[in-house]
Amino acid sequence: MLVAWAALGQTGRPQPIIRTLLKDVSPKELSSGAILFHEHLSMHYPVTNALAEKQGTAAPTHFSDDVALMVEETRAAGKDGVSCIVDGGHPDMDRNLDALKRIAAESGVHIVASGGYYMQRNYPPEIASKSADQIADDLVREANAQRLGAFGEIGQQGGGLTDDERKVFTAVAKAQVRTGLPIFTHNAYTGTRAANPPIPSEAALRQLDVLEAAGAKPQNIAIGHVCCLDEPTAEIAKQVAKRGAFVGFDRVTIPIVPDSKRVTMILAMLDAGYVDNLLLSSDFASARSLKKNGGAGLAQTVTVFGKLLTEAGVKQETLRTILVDNPRRFLSFVPR
Secondary structure (H helix, E strand, O other), X not given: OOOOHHHEOXXXXXXXXXXXXXXXXXXXXXXXXXXXEEEOXXXXXXXXXXXXXXXXXXXXXXXXXXXXXXXXXXXXXXXXXXXXXXXXXXXXXXXXXXXXXHHHHHHOOEEEOEEOOOOHHHOOHHHHOOOHHHHHHHHHHHHHHHOOOEEEEEEOOOOOOOHHHHHHHHHHHHHHHHHOOOEEEEOXXXXXXXXXXXXXXXXXXXXXXXXXXXXXOHHHEEEOOHHHOOOOOOHHHHHHHHOOOEEEEOOOOOOOXXXXXXXXXXXXXXXXXXXXXXXXXXXXXXXXXXXXXXXXXXXXXXXXXXXXXXXXXXXXXXXXXXXXXXXXXXXXXXXX
16 A cells, blocks of 8 residues: 655655644654543434434434534643544544534644444444455545544443444454554443443453454554443453553543542552553543533543542653653554
8 A cells, every 4th residue: 555655754664643634743743732532522422313313313413513612622622731632433423524624623633533333233234234354445445535543432332242343343453454543442331330231341351352353453452441440450451451452541530430439540550560551531422521511621631630640649741641642652653
């Protein structure tokens, strides 16, 4: 495949880039602020247009349909110290790519768009009849045509992968190998709330198994929502990190698990030597969190949860590693 000329360094060798919607940037260009690796700037959740039609209900609305509002909220996040936001939506979440482009152009904050499929209930009908290789072909084509910078959020709706979900995970891993783009996932952990049937704690590890078996390397994978395990010792998080993958604490400020417990988990990760495997974000999806509505806004990972880590004794250089350096490394790839 052709290598983008923008990725060629002085040596003539391809250099890593981060693919934002508007342009490819050097990782060094995103060193001035936090990078939020999993948020939502455009989506319909939990009901999409397709699900509404299937259920015979009215087409859904969502606060992110107001693109001007999302421009203002994203601009505010930039003022609060955010340099780049990864949007975790894709077509089966009703993500609007044109809206993301406008947000990026008008807010001054870099936006990375994602590709892929969410979970079984959201899959379009054709997923059932396509092979993993056919789905991978579609994902690669879309990533190249639409300037996507990641595959995510790739999820499962229960404690185990359905057959179709396993096929999609396999396809995403194959697409990762062919493009170099990173992957971030969604787990169904319910934290302190009971689930029936319960979600196995090792679900995160089984996702990593499937992705690795299909060829994706751990350093290109972030296993998501591990912070929604009510596990103060962070044993599953440590096992993910030990295998070389990133651990997504990407629902901070969402009270599925109290943030105080998440801080305890992160301290356990730091004590175990896994600072380089941590990624933070808030999976922004609630109107209550908008600055317009008195919430902390899109930068809440930095302004709210980051403050909790500082108060717990995490040094500023360590916090910078987690909020700036780790996501830059995660998002960086050499175009293939």
